[in-house]
Amino acid sequence: MNVLLVDDEDQLVSTLAERLELRGIHASWVTNGEDAILMVKAREFDVAVLDVKLPKIGGIELKRRLAAIRPNLKFLFMTGHGSEEDFEAGSREAGKDNYLVKPVRIEELIQHLQNLVQAEKKE
């Protein structure tokens, strides 16, 4: 499973990526939307985990752009869920199940990732 993590907190994403690697999930990470687009164009990912609040290109907007590049790409949102708008937008865009509130338990994250990928396979 190939996962792309996008969050402006590099300390968070790098650690998260390393923990996923330890569990046998290939995780790449970037800290902004432009890099994420470049990465998605360059390589194929199963799931993109996006922070709702990102500099320049917001999480919701980024999802649309990435989906345009790779229609099969699955998305998982992750947020500090500071404001009403974040919550509303995130859960509307991704559905309640694909919306995680920080801090996230690693087991929970993996569970969500696996669910997404399996759902894709069923289809």
Place this chain on the structure above:
Amino acid sequence: MQRFKPKFWDHQDAAAGPFRAMFNFRSIWLQSVLLTAAVALVPLLFLAILDYQVSRKAVESEILNRTARLVSNTRRSIAFFLEERKFALQFIGLDNSAADLSNPERLQRILHNLRAGLGFWSDIGVIDLSGDQLAHAGPFGIANVNYADQPWFRETLDKGSHISDVFLGFRNAPHLVIAVKHAKENEPAFILRASLDIERFNDLLGQLEVSGQGDAFIVNRDAVLQTPSRYYGNVFERLPFALPPFSDKTQAVEMWDHQHRDVVVGYAYIPDTPFVLMVIKQKTELLSAWQRTRSRLMTFLGASILLILLVVFGVSTYLVNNLYLADRKRVMSLHQVEYANKLASIGRLAAGVAHEINNPLAIINEKAGLMKDLFIFRPEYGKDEKLLGMIDAIIASVDRCAAITRRLLNFARHVECNIQQVRLRNVIDDVLGFQTKEAEHRSIAIVVDIPEDLPDFVSDRGKLQQIFLNLINNAFAAMKEGGRLVVRARRLQDEPAIVVTVQDNGCGIGPADLQHIFEPFFTTKSREGGTGLGLSITYGLVQEIGGRISVESQVGKGTTFTIVLPLESCKPSGENHERSAGG
């Protein structure tokens, strides 16, 4: 008296500050009463007074006119009566010579004819210019009398005629004398003198219908009564007050008589006679009819004034009271908005803080997680149980922090929320989450008894939070250390609603306070800065989401608030946005 005192009477709006005068309802009421009463009463009273004076003047002048008319007519009758007799004497003098008249039989016949033709003649005499009586006819035989020294004789010689005062004379009956001088060419001059009964005057005056207990009589110019008067004495008595001044016309004046009665006096000096005709009327009698009408009008005026005042008082009180109630409502909604604002601000602050903390918390979580992972997945790190335990402690603490921030976010999110599916348990937990520390601190036991199968319901979560926050805060304020708070929920059997009770075993509320407890601005904590709005706002909120709230309390035993919430709130969501927009 207390019962009639309107609600606004003792109101003092300390919060109005420099605009306090605008909210002094007592002075507004007073201004309104004075202004409307003045506008209504001043023209009314002005008209009443004006009418009183004008109509009184009219009545008085009418009285004077009527009196003058009466006097004038009577004067004419009397003057005519005397003139007639004077002319008769003149005719007799022209028709007969002195010699003819000196014949007693002739004179007797003339007297007889006069009595038959004109009436009221008593006797008649012929006198020569030296004053000797030549002949006399009449009931009393008067002979050989000389009148030369009498004033009337000299006056007759000078002026040609004379009319005397009334006097008794030999017959002891009031009468008067008319004397006429005759001087024809070639004949000796002589004077005809006749006396007249004055019954005719009495008849004439007696026939007058003098209104107002009137009195009509004749006096001479020395104010001696010539005919009897009803009030001012008998014939030959002197009038008890001074004669009004001479005037050649009929006069009517007002004056005070000797008994200080207000009278109207009409009088006329009858020309060529010593007589003054007087008609005296009692003014109070004359005015009495007008005064009766007046007193009826005054009664009507009094009743009108009373009615106007009643209406003015009533309307002013009603309006100012409504003004007062509207103002109270305004203040109340201001407070309500302020309260909602405060809650929303707290919510936003909490959300901001929680969000900021969540990111570093996530990093701690991941770093600690990675450390744990490394210990588990990488054999070179070895499984140091002590370090693993410390990492677990870090992760557990992060979890606790996360729970707190999540609760803050949850709470803040719902402050501004509107109608949605609500799980009561979550709402209560959210609210109680803020109180657990205080509860532990004061060793207050919190029991939440909400059955798992209690259905979710559609309502405004923000309002529910405010409602329960208020009730639970109140309960905490009422309880001492070691208290017990019970929140219990049940589904109602007979209606689609759930009933929630918030019960404490605190100090309780006295029955006197209990009936006012949901009223705005009712507070027992005014010294501690209570606005008295908490429960009234709670009441309002419960109403807004279609529920109802009631309270039971016993002093010393505790208080139970019961809220019934419908499973389907029928309020449209639009209305709820007002609150969130303000907040």
